[in-house]
Amino acid sequence: MLGSARKGYSTMGELTAIGFKPGSSPLHRLDPRTKQLVLMALSVTTLWADVPFLVVNSMVMMVLFHSAHLHARRLFLEIRYFLFFLFFVFVVRAVSFSDQMFPVITPNEAAEALTVCWRLLLIVFMGVLLMSTTRTADIRAALIWGMKPLPFVNERMAATMVGLVVRFLPLILFQANEIGDAMRARGIERRRNPLIRLIKFTTTLFRRVFLRADELVDTMQARCYSEHRTLPELSFSRNDIIAIGVGILVLLSAC
Amino acid sequence: MDTSTKQLKLMVYATMMATLTAVGAYIAIPIGPVPIVLQNLFVMMAGLLLGGRWGLTSVGVYLLAGAIGLPVFAGGTGGIGKFVGPTGGYLLGFAAAAYVIGMISQRGKGSVAVDVFAMIVGTFIIYFFGVSWLKIVTGMSISKAVAVGMLPFLIGDVLKIAAAIPIVKSLRPIIAGNIDVHRTGA
Structure with missing residues (x-):
């Protein structure tokens, strides 16, 4: 998904293929x-x-x-x-x-x-x-079970947030690559000040992500978001x- | 804006910061001979943009996602075993750093000098946890642990702190338009 490392902006790894493998062991x-x-x-x-x-x-x-x-x-x-x-x-x-x-x-x-x-x-x-x-859903349910006795931790909110990380990680990685490509196309590598690359890349990425966050809030509200969702038994x-x-x-x- | 909407916005922003921290483990920008990985810059920004409590929540969710096995840690790995591995100390240091940076920055009410101070303190907190754990796990001497786990990254950290100031300055109005971290003490 992320492609190989390229000059300018590079990815230090790829989303690992080590994930759940169905089986009956x-x-x-x-x-x-x-x-x-x-x-x-x-x-x-x-x-x-x-x-x-x-x-x-x-x-x-x-x-x-x-x-x-x-x-x-x-x-x-x-x-x-x-x-x-x-x-x-x-x-x-x-x-x-x-x-x-x-x-x-x-x-x-x-x-x-x-x-x-x-x-x-x-x-x-x-x-x-x-x-x-x-x-992942089972591990998440186990974590909620484990976090229940902890004071000051809203385990259901934590579970929702982890679920959103799962959903948005590939999307934001994709956006980061897009921004890197767009900046290279505009000749960012020719800028002498190395900090400029860092600042321009990060600012653009964060702006887009926060814009998406606002859209997500509206979407969740429109669908009557609630923390009480069904978990695997x-x-x-x-x-x-x-x-x-x-x-x-x-x-x-x-x- | 009512309290539940504000709470939901903070929750979503903290989630996005957690995701960005995970993305930061994958992205490197070559500045000089050593590429700079953006992960700890994003941890510092979680504290600066969201304040102590939500900065800590954000990094906590990032660590939780890693603990359940999502590939969010450096090198595309995850799993609870990472916490007792050689880099486990840095991971815990991220949480402490985000909280301390957020708390100091909230008191500075946007002052650049306070933000810089907060990030310097946060950086040393990360290294305190990281190098101590690296020393325990690998059995290296403290000087070797510092030489391997701290010194090579200090120049990059100075650059990240320098970059964080203008980035945060341009992003704070966007966040403040929705939730005022400094006024609400979120």
């Missing part, structure tokens, strides 16, 4: 609340875990990816930007400088750097697994209890 059938709870617990544990836990966690991940029919090649393609970041983290962690200012990599530091990268990669994999096996099942049990066992292997 055990993960697909779980309640989104269970998945989010287990994911959060495993993510936090993984950050400080040792190699044995990472091995167990990686094996569980491989089984889950296989059962959800997610292919490794596509997965690595989608997270390629994050892999660059991991490489950067590895270099910064592993390379030190000798007295003569030569870069040196010791086996111990390299092993530690690899462990850090392994942990970060697993956390990203867990996020991908959740996104690929859970509908969530229910815990026996599979959720089993999943939480497996999650606890995996967590215990970190001790």
Whole structure:
């Protein structure tokens, strides 16, 4: 949708293809609340875990990816930007400088750097697994359920706002590209002051977006907008209890 | 304008700012050798244009959208795992920065000097959260974390603050025509 990076204005990525993939795997059938709870617990544990836990966690991940029919090649393609970041983290962690200012990599530091990268990669994999096996509407409903006890948070308004972000993200991205193209066509790249590009681009984009916002308000009012909308029904099942049990066992292997 | 209409307008503006923040993660403008990503400029503008409370709401919705897995974070990623990943600190810093920038700016009632001060404070809040978390997660020394997670971006931040002033000056009348953030203390 966004096209490749071009001179002048460029997009740093594209809307990722990692999204919900319909299926009937055990993960697909779980309640989104269970998945989010287990994911959060495993993510936090993984950050400080040792190699044995990472091995167990990686094996569980491989089984889950296989059962959800997610292919490794596509997965690595989608997270390629994050892999660059991991490489950067590895270099910064592993390379030190000798007295003569030569870069040196010791086996111990390299092993530690690899462990850090392994942990970060697993956390990203867990996020991908959740996104690929859970509908956005279900995750949204789970979040509303989770936010209910929070004071000062209107969970229904938050859900409506997230729904609008989903709707307008591709439209505004498209507009941003259009503005970039229009400015290039008018020779913005020939302006010497680099700030001019930034100011002109941002001002135009914001003006158009706020104009659209006013239209949206009128539209919502015309359709008698209300915060009370029907949400998907969530229910815990026996599979959720089993999943939480497996999650606890995996967590215990970190001790 | 009645209260419910004003509330709805603020809600929609905050949503649009959240969407723009997400869009900012995708767009880069090459100025010098390093392209400038617009995301934290848009976070600062959320605070400046909408005030503390709605600026925070806007960034909160952006983070929530990312938490449920929408591809709104840098590099087109999303998911709750990003919050405990190496860049999770910056994400939380965005929320704190938008709130503080908005609160300071509201007290300045549109003064350029106060707005600049607010953005400098906000920028350091983002780095405080971001670099601290980066250090914890990757186990780097504080000097390495600062060298990797803060110093390369400071020049870009100065440019963004310089650009934000005229942008906000031209946009405030549009917003103020509908909701007066500074007068209502929204």
